[in-house]
Amino acid sequence: MTQLAARRARPGPARVPALAVLQYHLVGYRRTWRGGALSSFLLPTLTVLGFGVGVGAYIDQGVDGVSYLEWIVGGLLASTALQVAIAESTWPVYSSLQWTKIYFAQHAAPLRVADIVAGQLAFVLLRVLTSAAVFLLVTGVLGALRSPWAVLALPVAALLGLAVAAPTFAYAATASSDSWLALLFRFAVIPMTLFAGVFFPVESLPVGLRWLAYATPLWHAVDLSRAATLGTAPVWSVTGHLLYLAAWAAGGWLLAHRALRRRLVV
Amino acid sequence: MTTAQPLIQARGLVKRFSGFTAVNAIDVAVRAGEAFGFLGPNGAGKSSTMRMIGCVSPPSGGELRILGMDPVRDGPAIRARLGVCPQLDTLDPELTVRENLITYARYFGIPRRVARLRAAELLDFVQLSERADSKVEPLSGGMKRRLTIARALVNEPEIVLLDEPTTGLDPQARHLVWERLFQLKQQGVTLVLTTHYMDEAEQLCDRLVVMDGGRIVAEGSPRVLIEQHSTREVVELRFAGESQEPFVSKLEQLGERVEVLPDRILLYVPDGDAAVVEVTALGLHPLNVLVRRSGLEDVFLHLTGRTLID
Numbered sequence: 284m285t286q287l288a289a290r291r292a293r294p295g296p297a298r299v300p301a302l303a304v305l306q307y308h309l310v311g312y313r314r315t316w317r318g319g320a321l322s323s324f325l326l327p328t329l330t331v332l333g334f335g336v337g338v339g340a341y342i343d344q345g346v347d348g349v350s351y352l353e354w355i356v357g358g359l360l361a362s363t364a365l366q367v368a369i370a371e372s373t374w375p376v377y378s379s380l381q382w383t384k385i386y387f388a389q390h391a392a393p394l395r396v397a398d399i400v401a402g403q404l405a406f407v408l409l410r411v412l413t414s415a416a417v418f419l420l421v422t423g424v425l426g427a428l429r430s431p432w433a434v435l436a437l438p439v440a441a442l443l444g445l446a447v448a449a450p451t452f453a454y455a456a457t458a459s460s461d462s463w464l465a466l467l468f469r470f471a472v473i474p475m476t477l478f479a480g481v482f483f484p485v486e487s488l489p490v491g492l493r494w495l496a497y498a499t500p501l502w503h504a505v506d507l508s509r510a511a512t513l514g515t516a517p518v519w520s521v522t523g524h525l526l527y528l529a530a531w532a533a534g535g536w537l538l539a540h541r542a543l544r545r546r547l548v549v
Numbered sequence: 550m551t552t553a554q555p556l557i558q559a560r561g562l563v564k565r566f567s568g569f570t571a572v573n574a575i576d577v578a579v580r581a582g583e584a585f586g587f588l589g590p591n592g593a594g595k596s597s598t599m600r601m602i603g604c605v606s607p608p609s610g611g612e613l614r615i616l617g618m619d620p621v622r623d624g625p626a627i628r629a630r631l632g633v634c635p636q637l638d639t640l641d642p643e644l645t646v647r648e649n650l651i652t653y654a655r656y657f658g659i660p661r662r663v664a665r666l667r668a669a670e671l672l673d674f675v676q677l678s679e680r681a682d683s684k685v686e687p688l689s690g691g692m693k694r695r696l697t698i699a700r701a702l703v704n705e706p707e708i709v710l711l712d713e714p715t716t717g718l719d720p721q722a723r724h725l726v727w728e729r730l731f732q733l734k735q736q737g738v739t740l741v742l743t744t745h746y747m748d749e750a751e752q753l754c755d756r757l758v759v760m761d762g763g764r765i766v767a768e769g770s771p772r773v774l775i776e777q778h779s780t781r782e783v784v785e786l787r788f789a790g791e792s793q794e795p796f797v798s799k800l801e802q803l804g805e806r807v808e809v810l811p812d813r814i815l816l817y818v819p820d821g822d823a824a825v826v827e828v829t830a831l832g833l834h835p836l837n838v839l840v841r842r843s844g845l846e847d848v849f850l851h852l853t854g855r856t857l858i859d
């Protein structure tokens with residue numbers, strides 16, 4: 284300790300503070316990743332079995348001229364990205380504010396609100412990317428991908444992850460009780476998963492609902508992701524999709540920053 | 550930074566929360582190397598003040614300079630040179646003791662290798678080396694506090710802010726914390742602490758302010774405050790019966806001051822034993838008599854008419 288006082292360094296904020304925040308999240312993840320890793324292999328395997336062998340057997344004609352499994356795999360990849368992104372930005376964010384109060388500790392160090400948001404979202408992004416990569420790997424090995432363009436589904440998953448994680452961060456940071464988080468799953472995640480074109484084409488919905496589906500960020504990622512795994516052109520323009528998802532990500536990021544600032548700077 | 554220039558300087562500092570004034574125009578100057586205390590009951594505005602000094606809460610009014618900088622504009626630069634031990638623990642319960650320190654050190658740009666060394670040294674300092682690789686969750690309150698103190702030291706701060714560092718700890722755990730804080734003080738680290746324990750303030754603080762209702766009601770070293778606002782000794786008397794009031798008028802002539810608490814009367818006198826003799830001579834027979842030296846509790850009682858812990 285005496286050496287400590289003598290060896291007075293010039294303390295300063297970390298050079299890339301958000302990176303230090305990301306490292307913190309990774310240290311925590313190192314303790315829990317095994318349980319998560321198994322399920323991220325399990326899900327795509329079950330998908331191929333369930334939809335290829337099970338449901339697929341009832342849908343003889345396939346969809347748009349490809350087997351149901353091949354048709355659905357791109358959408359499921361996007362919906363996996365959605366699930367991971369939202370799971371990683373609801374309770375972890377809420378807990379860091381309300382239970383462990385980690386964000387307050389980070390803010391007492393030389394980190395800015397922006398660093399805390401960026402570090403957390405970078406971690407979410409990493410989780411989304413690794414889950415999507417495993418999904419792609421397993422479905423690829425099992426022969427459910429029709430095109431090498433399928434690798435482009437990864438950046439799409441990442442963009443979707445950000446597009447939903449950022450506003451979810453804002454929502455979780457604003458929530459006054461954790462029952463609000465469960466509501467998000469009931470009223471946003473599940474309906475989106477069911478109706479945003481993952482399991483059947485949005486075009487089979489009545490017009491009103493169809494526009495609701497178009498409004499979800501998930502549908503845009505599903506369309507891109509499916510195009511990538513099938514090696515076809517998406518229904519909508521690629522640029523349009525990307526801009527729409529980017530708008531969600533950017534808007535969500537601003538909201539997340541504002542929400543966390545409200546909580547930390549009082 | 551010369552010793553003449555205060556590390557922390559507040560003038561007319563105000564904190565309001567939607568209309569409610571938690572800190573009401575306080576003036577504070579903390580000099581390098583001193584242990585400075587905010588003594589006051591719950592709700593006095595101690596934490597609000599500490600959070601402004603910690604640059605996480607913008608002042609609503611007045612002037613605040615820390616290390617010569619502006620806390621609103623230079624927040625991260627100032628925080629890089631502060632150590633903060635908040636009132637409530639903000640440790641990660643899922644990480645180990647050591648991981649908590651190392652990840653925190655990284656926020657200050659401390660290289661991983663240096664962080665490892667420093668974590669080991671600090672765990673030694675707060676006597677947690679044996680628990681270095683256990684999770685934080687099952688640790689006792691005292692251990693968590695010590696870990697929080699270690700974490701506050703990870704960047705070798707020039708000022709350490711401690712908000713109620715021993716509240717909720719058992720006496721043994723408190724003494725261990727006091728020892729460590731005293732050692733830091735010996736090393737010349739500037740300490741700023743809040744407490745509602747007068748013994749803590751007396752033991753640790755070179756200088757302190759007494760806060761009540763967002764205002765500073767007195768300032769000075771514990772010794773000077775006691776000299777100014779109290780007598781040398783206090784006789785505590787407890788009489789039989791529901792109320793202590795009837796005895797007050799008789800006792801008033803014996804001392805400089807009399808304070809009545811629900812269960813006892815405090816008689817402020819220069820010489821306690823002599824006063825006890827006089828009490829008996831008046832024909833009064835208290836159930837209980839205790840002679841003690843005046844403390845900060847008496848200062849607070851005198852200044853506010855209330856006890857510190859109610």
Ligand SMILES: Nc1ncnc2c1ncn2[C@@H]1O[C@H](COP(=O)(O)OP(=O)(O)O)[C@@H](O)[C@H]1O
Nearest residue numbers: 549566571589590591592593594595596597598
């Ligand atoms: N974020 C806040 N919003 C509203 N009121 C607050 C907030 N923080 C503190 N207060 C109020 O300000 C007063 C002083 O609180 P605090 O500074 O925590 O006192 P102390 O630390 O001395 O117990 C209390 O009445 C408290 O309720």
Ligand SMILES: [Mg+2]
Nearest residue numbers: 595596597636
């Ligand atoms: Mg407090």
